[in-house]
Amino acid sequence: MSEGPSKLFIIRVLIERDLRTLVKSPFILINRTIFxxxxxxxxxxxxxxxxxxxxxxxxxxxxxxxxxxxxxxxAFIIGEDLFEEEELGLLDYLLSLPFGHSxxxxxxxxxxxxxGLIYVTPMMILVAYLDGYFSPVGVAGxxxxxxxxxxxxxxxxxxxAMLIRNANxxxxxxALAELATVRVSAAIYPLIYMPNVLQPVATYSPVTSAADIVxxxxxxxxxxxxxxxxVVLVLFVAVFFGLGSAFLFRKIEGGKFE
Amino acid sequence: xxxxxxxxxxxxxxxxxxxVTCEIRDREIFGLxxxxxxxxxxxxxxxxxxxxxxxxxxxxxxxxxxxxxDWVKSLIGISFQDPKYDRILSAREILEWHAKxxxxxxxxxxxxxxxxxxxxGLTGEARKRTWTLSGGTKKKIENAKVFVxxxxxxxxxxxxxxxxxxxxxxxxxxxxxxxxxGSTVLLATNMMDEADRMSDRVGIMNRGEMVQxxxxxxxxxxxxxxxxxxMKLEVPIPELPGEVSxxxxxxxxxxxxDTLKIVLSNGRGLLPHLINVVTAKGGxxxxxxxxxxxxxxxxxxxxxxxxx
Numbered sequence: 001m002s003e004g005p006s007k008l009f010i011i012r013v014l015i016e017r018d019l020r021t022l023v024k025s026p027f028i029l030i031n032r033t034i035f036x037x038x039x040x041x042x043x044x045x046x047x048x049x050x051x052x053x054x055x056x057x058x059x060x061x062x063x064x065x066x067x068x069x070x071x072x073x074x075a076f077i078i079g080e081d082l083f084e085e086e087e088l089g090l091l092d093y094l095l096s097l098p099f100g101h102s103x104x105x106x107x108x109x110x111x112x113x114x115x116g117l118i119y120v121t122p123m124m125i126l127v128a129y130l131d132g133y134f135s136p137v138g139v140a141g142x143x144x145x146x147x148x149x150x151x152x153x154x155x156x157x158x159x160x161a162m163l164i165r166n167a168n169x170x171x172x173x174x175a176l177a178e179l180a181t182v183r184v185s186a187a188i189y190p191l192i193y194m195p196n197v198l199q200p201v202a203t204y205s206p207v208t209s210a211a212d213i214v215x216x217x218x219x220x221x222x223x224x225x226x227x228x229x230x231v232v233l234v235l236f237v238a239v240f241f242g243l244g245s246a247f248l249f250r251k252i253e254g255g256k257f258e
Numbered sequence: 259x260x261x262x263x264x265x266x267x268x269x270x271x272x273x274x275x276x277x278v279t280c281e282i283r284d285r286e287i288f289g290l291x292x293x294x295x296x297x298x299x300x301x302x303x304x305x306x307x308x309x310x311x312x313x314x315x316x317x318x319x320x321x322x323x324x325x326x327x328d329w330v331k332s333l334i335g336i337s338f339q340d341p342k343y344d345r346i347l348s349a350r351e352i353l354e355w356h357a358k359x360x361x362x363x364x365x366x367x368x369x370x371x372x373x374x375x376x377x378x379g380l381t382g383e384a385r386k387r388t389w390t391l392s393g394g395t396k397k398k399i400e401n402a403k404v405f406v407x408x409x410x411x412x413x414x415x416x417x418x419x420x421x422x423x424x425x426x427x428x429x430x431x432x433x434x435x436x437x438x439x440g441s442t443v444l445l446a447t448n449m450m451d452e453a454d455r456m457s458d459r460v461g462i463m464n465r466g467e468m469v470q471x472x473x474x475x476x477x478x479x480x481x482x483x484x485x486x487x488x489m490k491l492e493v494p495i496p497e498l499p500g501e502v503s504x505x506x507x508x509x510x511x512x513x514x515x516d517t518l519k520i521v522l523s524n525g526r527g528l529l530p531h532l533i534n535v536v537t538a539k540g541g542x543x544x545x546x547x548x549x550x551x552x553x554x555x556x557x558x559x560x561x562x563x564x565x566x
Contacts, residue, residue, distance in 0.1 A: 013359045092342060
């Protein structure tokens with residue numbers, strides 16, 4: 001009896017495919033890189049001057065948040081890819097290959113996370129340098145944090161791709177989801193300055209948790225984080241892995257007819 | 259051996275496949291005939307465990323597909339009707355990834371990819387992004403995935419659609435080679451000549467049901483005696499099919515253009531009588547031909563509709 005490729009091998013090959021397609025779409029990366037650099041060196045620089053009277057270094061705060069929001073944005077692309085694959089019928093091909101539906105979701109979520117990680121690694125090193133942080137171990141730790149966040153965001157994005165059938169509606173929902181996950185969080189502004197109604201939501205946001213952990217690594221004298229943030233992140237990943245897999249199954253079995 | 263045991267697959271309230279029971283033997287080319295929407299693709303996807311049967315079961319080499327989906331999928335390679343791959347990637351990248359994910363080692367996949375690309379005359383285009391290529395070339399790349407993989411169960415859905423005649427012949431030859439090497443081939447098509455030429459046996463599907471299974475010659479033989487007379491007239495006369503159908507041995511008569519097509523229920527000795535009936539109604543016969551039933555006629559017989 002044929003044993004077939006191992007699960008680990010399948011996940012690696014699924015990730016490899018996502019990386020290949022990303023490399024072939026440089027405009028997305030160029031677009032987001034330019035956006036990141038403008039946000040960092042124009043927006044953050046200016047607002048930092050405005051906020052200096054508050055005795056608060058906004059540039060340091062924002063630089064980490066910019067990386068977090070960029071990886072969130074990149075991780076959302078995997079859902080768009082999957083939606084397009086479903087529309088083109090490519091999903092039928094992928095699901096006919098020798099691996100289970102759950103492994104497929106895991107592979108794609110990790111694929112989304114890995115390509116996000118590769119993309120933001122230079123940004124993270126740049127931010128660490130600008131924040132005056134030079135420990136390779138700490139930088140590696142911060143990359144682990146953004147990788148975990150990106151895995152969860154990819155799962156969320158896959159879940160949305162599987163839930164929504166209409167292309168226009170999907171575009172709107174994914175844009176809103178991206179906006180909400182970044183803006184209703186402490187990625188780019190401190191919680192205390194947020195409207196009261198949003199503060200409780202932002203407190204439980206995995207994006208807030210990821211940003212807080214990375215800030216605590218780079219700027220330990222100013223920011224602290226602990227077990228709570230880690231738990232939020234891990235729970236977020238677990239929930240959306242499960243949901244992505246469940247909705248993928250429902251989509252395949254539910255509504256298609258040749 | 260692949261066994262479909264009373265398989266039904268429903269989507270919401272629609273039965274895409276209804277109570278299909280049939281067997282596909284090892285190392286045979288099994289033609290799956292049917293118009294678009296007949297349920298061919300759903301049946302294939304159910305066998306490939308992408309869909310779970312609503313009722314019934316699929317058994318592959320003694321293993322229940324729904325219980326061991328990954329194992330069953332490891333035996334199968336599918337060439338889809340419409341090419342399904344990342345069009346941003348090149349042919350070589352697509353084949354390389356497909357070969358890798360289906361478990362071929364590096365040396366084998368490089369050798370096979372080179373072989374298949376050379377056979378299809380695609381070496382010059384192997385590194386171009388596939389969205390820039392013609393429909394026929396895209397289809398060749400879709401087929402190439404299975405020829406590189408050489409799976410135990412090879413599925414081809416309309417493998418020669420969009421292809422020119424030399425490429426069609428090449429694909430047929432390569433499918434034959436695949437079978438000779440030990441693969442079981444499932445060939446879904448709505449091209450009768452392809453099914454007739456390639457298949458050891460065919461299954462006729464219509465509206466989700468498998469209405470008949472058998473060797474093409476045997477199915478045609480089942481209609482023996484039901485020969486077809488084609489009478490080309492100078493001008494078609496609308497009342498002639500009705501008039502001719504009054505003859506007891508005539509099963510059916512209709513015009514296709516200016517040709518009166520008469521299906522006999524038995525016997526060939528009617529020709530002089532039929533010519534008399536036509537000329538009596540003022541018809542001027544330009545030519546007459548008698549032909550034996552084709553697979554198209556078999557399809558018409560079992561489904562009541564023409565495939566093409």
